[in-house]
Amino acid sequence: MKSLRYTLKLCVPVMASYIFVGLAYGMMMNKAGYSPLWTFFSSTFIYAGSMQIVLISLLAAGTPLYTIAIMTLFINARHIFYGIGFVEEFKKIGGWRYPLMALTMTDETYSVLCSAQYPEGMDRHKIMLYVQVFCYLLWILASTSGALLGEVLRFNMEGIEFTATAFFVTVVVSQWQTAESHLPAITGLLSAVLFFFLFGADKFILPALSVSVVVLIIHKDRIMIKREALENV
Amino acid sequence: MSETIYTAAAIGIAAIMTYLVRGLPYMMFGGKKGLPTIVLYLGSVLPPAIMIILVVYCLRSIELSVSPYGLPEIISVALVAILQFWRKNLFLSIFMGTACYMILIRTVFA
Structure with missing residues (x-):
């Protein structure tokens, strides 16, 4: 219980972006004509926000599958970098948790895990696992909620797709600054x-x-x- | 190919490729061997290049030679960039930028 509370505290800085981008992604999928089930599958299996957002327009354009494969490699290439710092740490955990933690690393959880301090008497591996799983579930929940919300909202959503552009612009600006x-x-x-x-x-x-x-x-x-x-x- | 099979295949392929890049360092280091320097280098310098290409990709369908000359997009992108530079608040930048865009295409540029 103590570790769970501590995990929530660690995740606070990234929760807003997960919830907001997730909701917006679900709404964009809905507007593009995909049922909430597709949003759920996409978030569950891909779990990479930028790629999922780009995939909406790739799907709409009927892009060949090999192009989708190459673009995924390019867009997610940065994840190679994230894994490197945690190989030794995650290897110690072992078992089914090892692949789970490796495959649920994102820009956000990487920044959380990198900056986290682990107080005495707390199991750091347990907290790392909780961070990964909590963020994963939050993303699935937020994006699927966005898709369901898009179904019921009567508001004219024209222009909501600009969220994707705005999201990438913010990433470009933050990268430029650092x-x-x-x-x-x-x-x-x-x-x-x-x-x-x-x-x-x-x-x-x-x-x-x-x-x-x-x-x-x-x-x-x-x-x-x-x-x-x-x-x- | 039916629409459903195509969508499922596309999501499946994007998922497998994502697992591949996420799993690569663990697979390579499993054998006590490091990743080639060039892979490490690209992993660190590619993101800024890719993200800016994605911005252009998002804006690809605007027509600069036809009214409204992409102005709703240009104004909204500028607003997002300025807000992000100044306030460094992801939520604020995206929310205000999208709101600005949705209002512009309904009013001034309708």
Whole structure:
């Protein structure tokens, strides 16, 4: 009971974003014509907000499955990074909890687990497990509620899809404020705009992502040097 | 392919790919071997590039040459960015930006 209360306290900072983005995602799915059951499946099996939001428009456009596969890899590539810090810790937990905790790591739970202090006498592994499971269930609950709410709301929801754009803009701004180098963001923007005008609205995203990867690999040394210089300050 | 099978397959594939990236470090480290430096590097620098591409992707259907020249989107995106820079409150930025957009397309740009 004590660990559960402590988990809730740890999760407070991310709860608002989970509930709000989850509700908005459910409403967007509803407006796109998908039943609440699809929202439930998507949140339960994918459990990655950005990808789920992008998937709405990919589905609407009838995007080929291989493109969906590649885009998921790109959009969720950052998760590779999150896992690294917790391999040793989670391995000690073992059993069925180990894969569960590895597969329910998100941007939000990563930030919670990284910053968490574990008081004496509390089982830290238990709290970590609770954080992962609590956030997972909250996301499923919030998004499914949003989808159900969309069914009953009589209000004209036209324009609610802008929530997705707004969400990504906030992520871009926060990353910009904390980034050591702005080169990755600028590379992404320039390649997106370039291929948008070259190939058009429906075909620009994969070339833009691929070229960004190549450009960032070429400039690896420059970005790394800048990072080291900052770390030495 | 029926609509239902396509949707289920798409969700399934997105799920499997997500498990793959989430599970990768655990699988690689399981054998006591580290991840290649290049993977670590890309994991840290790709997110800002991808997120800005996703913003362009979200805005892809606006027509800059036809009235209202994408103005509802441009104004609302600017509002979200300014609020996020200034207040750093995710809820406030998204809520105000979406409200602004919904009001603009119903009134000024209706």
